[in-house]
Amino acid sequence: MSRQIGEVILDLKQVSLSFGGVKALTDISFDVREHEIRAIIGPNGAGKSSMLNVINGVYRPQLGEIILRGQHFSKMNPYKAAKAGISRTFQNIALFKGMNVIDNLMTGRNLKIRSNLIQQAFWWGAARREELAHRAKVEEVIDFLEIQHIRKTPVGRLPYGLQKRVDLGRALAMEPSILLLDEPMAGMNVEEKQDMCRFILDVNDQFGTTIVLIEHDMAVVMDISDRVVVLDYGKKIGDGEPDAVRANPDVISAYLGASH
Amino acid sequence: MGFFLETLIGGLMAGMLYSLVALGFVLIFKASGVFNFAQGAMVLFAALAMARFAEWIPAWLGLQGSYLGTAAAFVIAGAVMFVVAWLVERLVLRHLVNQEGATLLMATLGIAYVLEGVGASVFGDDIYRINVGMPKEPVFLFEGIFPGGLLINKEDFIAALIAAVLVGLLTLFFQKTTTGRALRAVADDHQAAQSIGIPLNRIWVIVWCVAGLVALVAGVIWGSKLGVQFSLSTVALRALPVVILGGLTSIPGAIIGGLIIGVGEKLSEVYLGPMIGGGIEIWFAYQLALVFLLFRPQGLFGEKIIDRV
Ligand SMILES: Nc1ncnc2c1ncn2[C@@H]1O[C@H](COP(=O)(O)OP(=O)(O)OP(=O)(O)O)[C@@H](O)[C@H]1O
Ligand SMILES: [Mg+2]
Numbered sequence: 001m002s003r004q005i006g007e008v009i010l011d012l013k014q015v016s017l018s019f020g021g022v023k024a025l026t027d028i029s030f031d032v033r034e035h036e037i038r039a040i041i042g043p044n045g046a047g048k049s050s051m052l053n054v055i056n057g058v059y060r061p062q063l064g065e066i067i068l069r070g071q072h073f074s075k076m077n078p079y080k081a082a083k084a085g086i087s088r089t090f091q092n093i094a095l096f097k098g099m100n101v102i103d104n105l106m107t108g109r110n111l112k113i114r115s116n117l118i119q120q121a122f123w124w125g126a127a128r129r130e131e132l133a134h135r136a137k138v139e140e141v142i143d144f145l146e147i148q149h150i151r152k153t154p155v156g157r158l159p160y161g162l163q164k165r166v167d168l169g170r171a172l173a174m175e176p177s178i179l180l181l182d183e184p185m186a187g188m189n190v191e192e193k194q195d196m197c198r199f200i201l202d203v204n205d206q207f208g209t210t211i212v213l214i215e216h217d218m219a220v221v222m223d224i225s226d227r228v229v230v231l232d233y234g235k236k237i238g239d240g241e242p243d244a245v246r247a248n249p250d251v252i253s254a255y256l257g258a259s260h
Numbered sequence: 261m262g263f264f265l266e267t268l269i270g271g272l273m274a275g276m277l278y279s280l281v282a283l284g285f286v287l288i289f290k291a292s293g294v295f296n297f298a299q300g301a302m303v304l305f306a307a308l309a310m311a312r313f314a315e316w317i318p319a320w321l322g323l324q325g326s327y328l329g330t331a332a333a334f335v336i337a338g339a340v341m342f343v344v345a346w347l348v349e350r351l352v353l354r355h356l357v358n359q360e361g362a363t364l365l366m367a368t369l370g371i372a373y374v375l376e377g378v379g380a381s382v383f384g385d386d387i388y389r390i391n392v393g394m395p396k397e398p399v400f401l402f403e404g405i406f407p408g409g410l411l412i413n414k415e416d417f418i419a420a421l422i423a424a425v426l427v428g429l430l431t432l433f434f435q436k437t438t439t440g441r442a443l444r445a446v447a448d449d450h451q452a453a454q455s456i457g458i459p460l461n462r463i464w465v466i467v468w469c470v471a472g473l474v475a476l477v478a479g480v481i482w483g484s485k486l487g488v489q490f491s492l493s494t495v496a497l498r499a500l501p502v503v504i505l506g507g508l509t510s511i512p513g514a515i516i517g518g519l520i521i522g523v524g525e526k527l528s529e530v531y532l533g534p535m536i537g538g539g540i541e542i543w544f545a546y547q548l549a550l551v552f553l554l555f556r557p558q559g560l561f562g563e564k565i566i567d568r569v
Contacts, residue, residue: 058454
């Protein structure tokens with residue numbers, strides 16, 4: 001692979017998050033380096049999604065710090081995170097169901113749009129040229145993900161596997177520097193999984209995008225990620241390269257103890 | 261036949277106004293999940309602003325009797341509604357993010373009282389007329405087809421036309437512009453919209469502005485027909501059944517619901533009235549809404565209500 005893993009771009013320090021009495025995350029620290037594929041794994045309810053939600057500010061941790069490119073935050077908010085180049089997909093697909101694929105992807109361009117409301121309302125030159133430029137970018141993403149045939153289909157009518165792909169497309173349309181993926185391959189058949197794997201690797205390789213990935217399929221995780229964090233009951237029980245994590249006795253017992 | 265058509269058209273025109281008020285409800289509900297009890301107060305406030313500025317501005321600028329004065333008054337009343345939208349977001353909504361629906365509903369009740377109070381003290385609490393130069397005389401149409409032609413109230417006709425044009429423009433705005441797309445995105449899924457960098461605060465100001473503009477148009481039409489007075493703020497109650505009928509989340513639903521109720525009121529008054537006594541117009545809409553609540557609570561076009569687990 002041609003890509004070069006860089007410095008730490010995102011650093012989480014002693015993050016704790018609870019919902020009422022439920023401790024979703026306890027004292028979690030780990031870092032993410034530029035251009036790497038960083039996986040988060042763990043049994044159901046381990047706190048993986050909560051971790052992603054803390055990173056982009058959907059959840060606000062009670063304790064801890066998020067350091068993004070050297071800037072310290074005690075909490076994020078989703079808008080700030082998006083501005084800072086973090087985009088994401090959701091475990092339960094959160095596409096805009098009433099819109100077609102193109103429009104869903106176009107919403108991903110929202111932050112990059114400069115024309116104001118008045119210009120848009122009257123479809124003035126600048127607004128129009130801008131719309132066309134963004135449209136071209138969106139078409140690139142559509143080609144990249146091989147979804148030309150469904151460009152105009154309302155996303156609510158697409159099969160699950162394709163919705164997941166459109167969800168990735170919307171995130172990519174933002175041209176993120178960090179991409180958070182929450183179980184991008186869940187519920188897919190083998191062929192769809194292979195496609196998704198290829199897209200993730202290509203994004204990482206061609207655009208240098210840093211990827212934080214939650215995934216249950218061990219074979220996939222061990223295959224594509226550079227480093228892996230393991231969570232169990234909200235605590236970190238392992239962290240390192242795939243081989244080291246696989247050999248970690250705590251990790252083995254967590255996975256054997258869990259009911260799947 | 262001619263008489264039936266006249267009743268039908270009269271109903272459609274009255275219905276267009278219900279549609280406008282209902283549209284205000286739906287816009288705000290879709291974008292922020294707030295059931296805006298202040299919609300009626302906004303109509304009253306906007307109409308008051310319009311009525312008074314239409315008096316004051318020509319007097320200040322020496323533009324009496326000119327369309328320019330009326331136009332300026334409309335623009336300024338629009339600006340006032342923009343300020344209202346901005347203040348509502350700043351002072352209320354921003355502090356209530358992620359609160360329960362009931363809390364937000366109470367907050368809009370509060371907004372309604374403030375608008376009514378401020379409106380009365382700034383603009384006065386008499387009955388005012390809005391005169392935007394709508395023609396009052398009736399006209400006869402299709403005299404070749406029906407004996408005697410169809411009697412149409414010109415003012416109603418123009419009002420319905422304005423309402424239809426406004427709805428058309430708003431639809432274009434929602435479908436074709438970047439901001440319109442962002443609004444639809446927020447209406448579909450708040451969290452996802454925020455995560456791709458759509459600023460909720462700005463979107464809220466925009467929808468409240470649009471709702472304010474719709475309220476202004478409704479207020480001007482209503483006010484020029486019947487005068488501006490406190491009871492105007494209860495038009496929202498008349499639009500409530502429309503919203504139930506059309507579904508809280510559907511823009512076409514608000515429009516079609518308004519038309520159905522407008523037509524239903526008029527037809528039932530004329531054709532059922534003689535049999536079961538008059539005054540049907542007053543309760544018809546609520547009865548229809550009740551039937552819908554029993555058998556199709558999501559309305560004609562609303563999304564099916566599914567309890568998430
Ligand atoms: N919004 C919330 N409100 C209350 N509790 C929550 C919320 N989100 C997560 N939790 C709780 O936090 C814990 C961790 O949940 P989380 O969704 O992060 O797990 P996960 O590792 O993503 O699991 P899965 O593999 O099933 O997706 C669970 O006990 C869950 O019930
Ligand atoms: Mg999860």
